[in-house]
Amino acid sequence: NSYFKIAVLPGDGIGPEVVSESIKVLDAVAEVFQCQFKYSYGLMGAEAIFKTGDPLPDETLKICKDSDAVLFGAIGDPVFDNNPEAKVRPEQGLLKLRKELGLYANIRPLKTFPSLIDKSPLKREIIEGTDIQIFRELVSGIYFGEKFTDPDGKYAYDVCKYSTEEIIPIAHMAFQEAEKRKKKLTLVDKANVLDTSRLWRKTCQKIASQYPDVQLEYLFVDNAAMQLILNPKQFDVILTENMFGDIISDEASVIGGSIGLLPSASIGEENALFEPIHGSYPQAKGKGIANPVASILSTAMMLDYLELPEAADKLRRAVEHAIENGYVTVDLNTEQHYSTSEVGSFIADYI
Amino acid sequence: NSYFKIAVLPGDGIGPEVVSESIKVLDAVAEVFQCQFKYSYGLMGAEAIFKTGDPLPDETLKICKDSDAVLFGAIGDPVFDNNPEAKVRPEQGLLKLRKELGLYANIRPLKTFPSLIDKSPLKREIIEGTDIQIFRELVSGIYFGEKFTDPDGKYAYDVCKYSTEEIIPIAHMAFQEAEKRKKKLTLVDKANVLDTSRLWRKTCQKIASQYPDVQLEYLFVDNAAMQLILNPKQFDVILTENMFGDIISDEASVIGGSIGLLPSASIGEENALFEPIHGSYPQAKGKGIANPVASILSTAMMLDYLELPEAADKLRRAVEHAIENGYVTVDLNTEQHYSTSEVGSFIADYI
Ligand SMILES: CC(C)[C@H](C(=O)O)[C@@H](O)C(=O)O
Numbered sequence A, B: 001n002s003y004f005k006i007a008v009l010p011g012d013g014i015g016p017e018v019v020s021e022s023i024k025v026l027d028a029v030a031e032v033f034q035c036q037f038k039y040s041y042g043l044m045g046a047e048a049i050f051k052t053g054d055p056l057p058d059e060t061l062k063i064c065k066d067s068d069a070v071l072f073g074a075i076g077d078p079v080f081d082n083n084p085e086a087k088v089r090p091e092q093g094l095l096k097l098r099k100e101l102g103l104y105a106n107i108r109p110l111k112t113f114p115s116l117i118d119k120s121p122l123k124r125e126i127i128e129g130t131d132i133q134i135f136r137e138l139v140s141g142i143y144f145g146e147k148f149t150d151p152d153g154k155y156a157y158d159v160c161k162y163s164t165e166e167i168i169p170i171a172h173m174a175f176q177e178a179e180k181r182k183k184k185l186t187l188v189d190k191a192n193v194l195d196t197s198r199l200w201r202k203t204c205q206k207i208a209s210q211y212p213d214v215q216l217e218y219l220f221v222d223n224a225a226m227q228l229i230l231n232p233k234q235f236d237v238i239l240t241e242n243m244f245g246d247i248i249s250d251e252a253s254v255i256g257g258s259i260g261l262l263p264s265a266s267i268g269e270e271n272a273l274f275e276p277i278h279g280s281y282p283q284a285k286g287k288g289i290a291n292p293v294a295s296i297l298s299t300a301m302m303l304d305y306l307e308l309p310e311a312a313d314k315l316r317r318a319v320e321h322a323i324e325n326g327y328v329t330v331d332l333n334t335e336q337h338y339s340t341s342e343v344g345s346f347i348a349d350y351i
């Protein structure tokens, strides 16, 4: 199969700018690797609220369900962040999309780029050689459990609920990834306090026997938050629930020195979505200074998912080439830097 | 008042070793500052389970309720950590104690010691001058909400619940502390997803008008986990709910380079408990290598609470003196180091 339907959701803030560089790069891939991408654009997030009142219009959902993969930019707008009373919020669109597409596994690879190591707030000897893959459960837990605020505003609650059925698929995915790598899987939880965490532990313990080569370790989330900074190299594959994954994976993103480089994939049984982990970064919107690399590397993850591993590798090499040769945006070099679109073009040309 | 009843709970692992250095130091304080401390010892944690079957025997709770302040060591034992099925666990004792004593505010000051800055995994320019005070709500939220595991082990849940009554007292405490400091308060939450977080935001927003000098800022917990590492100096006082506080404050503890230095206070209307933030560190038990400084600095927080500010200051100066002059345990200097008890004696002698 060499024909792919790609749903493109540029979203808010710098989303449109970085996504259009990904499209530029995909067009180059199509030419070189003899395949075809058909793009269908959809509204999403604050943009969608402004235009339709709905952060995830039905039309957008339809386009996504119909696609082979979704390329997503970013979501969020200060208009909503500064108003805790807002009833309709951009984030609801993203959460609904994850749920509707069944994107149960959010995957974030973390590696350091040799030429950028000194940009990290952490010391070189702590981070050099870090290579972590984080698996975060994405469609359950406290994000999707029952929520309630009493009408008088006196109390509120959020329920964190997990079933073994929700844990098993992502646990297998993480074990399988660990098998292909350094064979170490760390489950991050709070099993000394939470029933749901104990369910995660028991479920993973059972599954472990099917992966005798993989060493399964447990780490309390508070300790994990320390260990990620004290010694990130100790980790290979990390598996965790939705809320802990949100915190831990953003924390881990500081290791490499720029969040503008980090891609992610959200995978389900029938759909998949690819997005940079940076947010909408509204201050930079329209200035041509956003780093397109995270979006472009997310596109590489998409190519892997579409079973075009050679194209994915080529794209990653192109990115490395750009970085090693100083074709970077201002976040990576304040003296000598290029615009979002120049960096995108350089990468596309290399392909 | 110069007579104080101190409940002493040495607990597990290295707890007894570090607490006995605090007692040594307190004895010196009593002599110099003309006051009296009466110590009552209680069993707690794994030790208490082994001896009585109960991680918090009634006798211990009684001693604590009866005291002016509680000095606590550490809790936890690998026997329980490695057994997710254990019905009785050391941590239950600590959680029950917090609840029974109404210790709603866990306070953790974070400062860097000039002579130890290079021990941090973070770069000097990132951390030098960091001075943060974290207020973590300690007796509600997902720790104490309803928990359930279905008998077939197919699903489980934990409820995170907050009432405005639970938020208001600690919010005032944090605002008041910010007023005395750099007048900046950061509320860490996940208000784009959780109802409880939106309740925290609204409640703090209301209270803010009583503290016109304090600038109240909001930060999503995932972003906070990044910002603490990227630029810890941006923070003054941080306020957050129980689970986020557990993660964020342990994460922040890596900044200074040694968790063996960090104290904490847990404060309620009528009781207060002081403990080092490091855990029971079972591998070091009985070896005389544990760093007593965190426990001793917790004792300084206790002296402040008992309204003995001069004694507290003297104690802090003694600790600084010990560190600046190299009277430290092996975690801070692998070449030239002293035992737990030698460091404690040095600090006591200085007083
Ligand atoms: C925007 C927000 C709802 C989202 C989340 O918390 O999942 C984001 O932080 C992320 O990690 O993708």
Ligand SMILES: CC(C)[C@H](C(=O)O)[C@@H](O)C(=O)O
Residues within 6 Å of the ligand: A192, A193, A222, B075, B091, B094, B246
């Ligand atoms: C031991 C554990 C229950 C406890 C907590 O999570 O509160 C500890 O991590 C702490 O922070 O004091």
